[in-house]
Amino acid sequence: MYTRHDLQDTIVAVATPPGEGAIGVVRLSGPKAVAIADALFRGKRLADQPSHTLHYGTLREGDRIVDEVVVSLFRAPRSYTGEDVVEFSCHGSPWILQRVVELCVAQGARLARPGEFTLRAFLNGRMDLSQAEAVADLIAAQSEQAHDLAMKQMRGGFSKQIRALREELIHFASLIELELDFGEEDVEFADRRQLLELVARIRGLVQRLMDSFRLGNAIRRGVPTVLAGRPNAGKSTLLNALLREERAIVSDIAGTTRDTIEEVHNIRGIAFRLIDTAGIREARDQIEAIGVQKTLEKIRQSNVLVYVFDASSLSANEVAADVERLHADGLEIVAVMNKTDLVPGRRPDDFATPLLPADRIVPVSAKAGTGIDQLEDKLFALVTGGRLRLEDTVVTNARHYEALR
Structure with a gap:
């Protein structure tokens, strides 16, 4: 809970991620930001300098030089927070950054709370609430x-x-x-x-x-996508083929995968959270039973199911039975007709069912690497409707979606 007094304080925090780096930034914001910076900085007197200027000098603790720094000066209201803002660009030593923060606190600043710089930007009219929420999304963007x-x-x-x-x-x-x-x-x-x-x-x-929310939420959070099917259908081989690396253990022994493996795969800017799961069959031991149960739980939590089946050994009736078992309301299903290199004469129409039309079946040889591009095209089209028009406004926030409802 913030009070009026809290928002009149001058706040300070490290503005760069934790850890070592070439550069680290400490940010001050508030009515005393320039005065506090002047008390520590040796170079030009910042109180006499115009906004949006950079100044080189040293940051001192008494006569001791803590670091050589570049100071960025932004005066109210033309700053991120709408207040006077000073940023120290220091060497990225965690000790240096922490010491600079401590010196600012000793001069009258207080530690900023999480999100407080953006909160002040919102309260000072520099951005509205949806823009403030977008700051966190921008920082977290992975595609x-x-x-x-x-x-x-x-x-x-x-x-x-x-x-x-x-x-x-x-x-x-x-x-x-x-x-x-x-x-x-x-x-x-x-x-x-x-x-x-x-x-x-x-x-x-x-x-x-x-x-637009379904697409926006998928782009923002990634699309949970489960690879499921019978043991030895080639799910782990398919995961490796999609990732273009040997991520999952592959063997001819059915039931090699006992636990889930999760990896993020980017398809044209959409992050798919691929989840390789244990094969679905009657469990032979307790560990395998737990793996099968986790597979079913992951399917219920996912948006997309990639059902992988061995085209060289399964009949159309067996595929239909699997799809019937795995189908759930709201779950998009794509089937991978795997091992087509062993049965080149088989076609998607051979396995089509009312729940799984032929255009949702992609012929693939995960071992040979064929059909992978077509599978990626199908997954992308499934999520985006075939195209991604970011010139249109896309709702990405659940709060916005609920408000529109």
Whole structure:
């Protein structure tokens, strides 16, 4: 809980990740930021310098030089927080960074709480709430698409759409209010057809934003994707083929995988969290039974199931039985018809079922590496609908989605 007094403090924190590095940054923000920096910095007097300038000098503890630094000076309101901000770019020694923070605290600053710099930016009108939330998404982005979405939201893309929606709602409410106030005077303030068009336009905008959440959430968090099937179907070989490295142990012995293996694989900017699982069959021992149970749990928690089957040994009825067993509402299924190098005459149509149409079956030889590109295309299309239009506003935050509902 923040008080008005807390927000008038000058705060300090290390602004770069923990650990050693060539450069580390300590940030000060608040009314005393420049005065505190001047008390420690030997170079130009910062109080006399203009905003958005860099200054080289030394940072001292009495007569002792703690480090040679570059100071970045940003004056209110043209700074990240909207307050006076000073950043010390130091050598990235953890001891140096911690000592600089301690010296700033000794001069009257207090340690910043998690997210407090961004909180001040929000409270000082430098960004709205959705932009502030996007800062965390930008920092956590692990793919190009996640970065692009967070950057667009941080620069006000989502806020712009919400403002447009708000204006439409205000316009609609004002027309309805006029009709209610003066309805008995036989004066029509709004054409009924135009009102219906306005309602349709509002509903369409809300629906487009809501429909984008599935894609946005997938880009932001990654898509949980389970590789499942019978023992020795080639799931681990497929995982290695997708990752282009030997990540999972592969052998001819059925049931080699007893536990789950998770790896992130990036397909055109979408992070797929691939989960290799134990083969599904009647367990022969307690350990295998636990592995099978974990497989079923992972499937229930996932968005996409990649069902892997051995095209050289399974019949269409056996594939249909497996799909029936693994199917769940809301779960997207792609089947990998593996080991096609052993049965070149078999086709996806041979295994198609009502729950698994032929266009969801991808012929693959994981051992030979054929069909992997086609599988990646299918997974990408499944999540994005075949294309990714980041020029459109995409909802990535569950709070925003719930508010739109």
